[in-house]
Amino acid sequence: MLNCKEFEQFIDDYIDGSLPENVSRKVYLHLLACGDCRSYITAYQSSIEMGKAICDKLDSEVPEDVPEELITLVLENIKQKGSKED
Numbered sequence: 001m002l003n004c005k006e007f008e009q010f011i012d013d014y015i016d017g018s019l020p021e022n023v024s025r026k027v028y029l030h031l032l033a034c035g036d037c038r039s040y041i042t043a044y045q046s047s048i049e050m051g052k053a054i055c056d057k058l059d060s061e062v063p064e065d066v067p068e069e070l071i072t073l074v075l076e077n078i079k080q081k082g083s084k085e086d
């Protein structure tokens with residue numbers, strides 16, 4: 001059985017579906033057993049979705065005069081929010 005720390009390392013690949021089946025199964029079992037990690041992965045997934053939605057918006061709607069630095073700043077901000085845990 002994975003512990004929560006090991007679980008965290010696999011989240012990205014688990015969501016991608018790129019884990020080998022035996023590992024993915026362990027992650028799944030941990031999710032079943034651990035309510036903390038269930039809410040963690042739910043929050044994690046929605047922050048990814050939100051980030052994607054914002055990035056899509058940036059892609060399609062950024063006017064040409066928005067400085068690159070500002071976009072980078074926004075993206076950095078999204079990343080930090082996504083990984084922040086406390």
Ligand SMILES: [Zn+2]
Binds near residue numbers: 004035036037
């Ligand atoms: Zn856990």
